[in-house]
Amino acid sequence: MKRRRSLFLHLSHIRLLAKKFALVILFLFAFVLMLVNKTDTILIEKTSNVATDVVSPLIDLLVVPAKLIAHTYDYFKDLKEIHADNIRLKEENRKLNLLYDKFKSLEIENRLLANLLNYVTPPKSDFVTARVIADESDAFSHSMIAYVGDIGVRKGQIAMSDKGVVGRVDRVGYAYARILLITDINSKIPVVVESSRVRGILSGDNTSLPQLVFTPLDAGINIGDRIVTSGVAGVFPAGLPIGKVVSVGKNKIAVKPFSSLEQLEYIKLVNYGLDGLLKDDELKQKSGDVDE
Amino acid sequence: MSDNLDEEINSLFQRRLPLLSSIFLVLLSYLPLNFLFIDSIHPAIGVICGYFWLIHRPDLFNLWSICCLGLVDDVISAAPMGSSMFAMLVLYVLTNVASKFLTAKPFVVLWYGFVVLCLGTMLLRWLIVSVYYSQFLPLGMLFFSYLITVFCYPLVSLLLAFVQNALMQDDE
Numbered sequence: 001m002k003r004r005r006s007l008f009l010h011l012s013h014i015r016l017l018a019k020k021f022a023l024v025i026l027f028l029f030a031f032v033l034m035l036v037n038k039t040d041t042i043l044i045e046k047t048s049n050v051a052t053d054v055v056s057p058l059i060d061l062l063v064v065p066a067k068l069i070a071h072t073y074d075y076f077k078d079l080k081e082i083h084a085d086n087i088r089l090k091e092e093n094r095k096l097n098l099l100y101d102k103f104k105s106l107e108i109e110n111r112l113l114a115n116l117l118n119y120v121t122p123p124k125s126d127f128v129t130a131r132v133i134a135d136e137s138d139a140f141s142h143s144m145i146a147y148v149g150d151i152g153v154r155k156g157q158i159a160m161s162d163k164g165v166v167g168r169v170d171r172v173g174y175a176y177a178r179i180l181l182i183t184d185i186n187s188k189i190p191v192v193v194e195s196s197r198v199r200g201i202l203s204g205d206n207t208s209l210p211q212l213v214f215t216p217l218d219a220g221i222n223i224g225d226r227i228v229t230s231g232v233a234g235v236f237p238a239g240l241p242i243g244k245v246v247s248v249g250k251n252k253i254a255v256k257p258f259s260s261l262e263q264l265e266y267i268k269l270v271n272y273g274l275d276g277l278l279k280d281d282e283l284k285q286k287s288g289d290v291d292e
Numbered sequence: 293m294s295d296n297l298d299e300e301i302n303s304l305f306q307r308r309l310p311l312l313s314s315i316f317l318v319l320l321s322y323l324p325l326n327f328l329f330i331d332s333i334h335p336a337i338g339v340i341c342g343y344f345w346l347i348h349r350p351d352l353f354n355l356w357s358i359c360c361l362g363l364v365d366d367v368i369s370a371a372p373m374g375s376s377m378f379a380m381l382v383l384y385v386l387t388n389v390a391s392k393f394l395t396a397k398p399f400v401v402l403w404y405g406f407v408v409l410c411l412g413t414m415l416l417r418w419l420i421v422s423v424y425y426s427q428f429l430p431l432g433m434l435f436f437s438y439l440i441t442v443f444c445y446p447l448v449s450l451l452l453a454f455v456q457n458a459l460m461q462d463d464e
Binding site: 023026027029030033038044048051054066067132133134136137139140143145170184185186262263264265 | 323333368370427434
C-alpha cells in the first residue's frame with residue numbers, strides 16, 4: 001500500500017515537472033528535429049514521407065471544391081479577354097505553322113548529319129502526368145505536392161511543365177510526391193547559356209528568380225539569354241529549357257523560369273533513366289565512409 | 293447511454309474545434325488556387341490561427357495545440373522540419389507575454405498586437421532557418437509574406453470568429 005502511494009506521488013511529480021518544463025522541452029524538441037534534419041536526412045525523409053502521405057489526402061479532399069471556385073472565377077475573368085485572345089491566337093497559329101515547316105526540315109537535316117557523325121542519341125524518356133494538390137512558396141521553401149498514385153515515380157525524376165523544367169522529385173511516399181522547385185534554396189542545377197555555351201549553376205534562393213552562379217566574370221551573359229540544362233552530373237539531361245536571364249548585376253545574374261511555377265495544375269514527371277542522383281543507401285554508405 | 297455518448301463526442305469536438313479549424317485553414321492555404329494575390333506568396337495562416345485562438349480561447353488552445361499546428365505545417369512545407377514548430381512556440385511565448393494588454397480589447401488593438409507579434413515570430417523563424425542553411429534567406433520574400441499575413445488577419449479572424457460564435461457553445 002505504501003509502495004503504491006509512493007509510486008503515485010512519483011508519477012504526479014513527474015507530471016508536474018513535465019507540465020512546468022513543457023515549453024522548454026518542446027523548444028528542445030523543435031531544435032532536435034532541425035538538428036536531425038540536418039544530420040540524418042534518411043530518417044527524416046522516411047518520417048516525412050509517411051507524414052506527407054497522411055496529410056496529403058486531406059488536402060486532396062479540399063482540392064476539388066476549391067478548384068471549382070477558382071475555375072469559376074477564372075471563367076468570368078477570361079470572358080472579358082476572349083476576343084483579344086482569339087485575334088492573338090490566330091496570329092500565333094500562323095507563325096507557328098511557318099515555324100513547324102522550318103522545324104521539320106531542320107529535323108531531317110539534323111538526323112542526316114547525326115547519321116554521318118555516328119552521334120550517340122540521348123537517352124529515351126518516359127513520363128507520367130501528376131496533379132498538383134498543394135503548392136508552397138514563402139520565404140522558407142518552395143515546393144509542391146503532387147498525387148502520383150502507385151505508378152512508380154522515383155526520387156530524382158525531373159518535373160516539367162509544357163514550357164520547361166520546374167524542379168525535381170525530392171521525396172516519394174506511397175501515393176504522393178514532393179517536388180522541390182528550381183526556386184527553392186536547396187535546388188542547384190548545372191546549366192549552360194544556350195547561345196554562348198557558358199556553363200554555370202542555377203541556384204534557387206527562395207525568391208521567384210533563381211540565380212546563375214559559378215560563371216566566369218567575362219562570360220558576356222546578356223539579358224534575354226536562354227538558360228538550358230547542361231547535362232553535367234547526370235541528373236538532368238542536356239538541353240532542357242529552364243528560363244531566361246532577366247537581370248545581370250555585378251554579383252548577381254537573375255533567371256526567370258519559363259514556367260509560371262505558382263500556376264501549375266499538372267506537371268510531367270519525366271524519367272530519363274539517368275542515375276546521377278545518389279540513392280539513399282549510397283548516401284548512407286558515403287556518410288559512413290566520411291565518418292571513418 | 294447513447295445521449296451520454298453523443299454529449300461526450302460533441303464536447304470533445306467542441307474542445308478540439310479551435311485546433312481542427314486551424315488545421316483546416318492551414319491545409320486550405322496550401323491549395324493551388326492561382327487567383328487573387330495568393331499566386332506567389334502564401335500568408336502564414338498558421339500564425340494567424342495560433343494568435344487568434346491563444347487570445348480568444350487560451351483554455352481550449354494550449355501549448356500542445358500550437359505544437360500540433362506547427363508540426364502539421366512542418367509536414368506540408370519543405371522548410372526544415374521543426375522550424376514551423378519553433379515559430380509557433382515563439383508565438384505562444386510572445387502572445388502569453390502580451391496577453392494582459394490584448395485580452396478583451398477591440399479588434400483594432402488585437403490587429404495592432406498581431407502586427408507586432410507576427411513580425412517577431414517571422415523574424416525569429418527567418419533567423420533560425422538562416423542559421424540552418426548557413427546563409428541569410430531573402431528578406432524581401434519574408435517582408436511580402438509578412439504584409440500578406442497582416443492583411444489577411446481580418447478575413448481569417450472573421451472566419452474563426454464565426455467558428456467561435458456559431459459552432460462553439462459556451463460552457464456556462
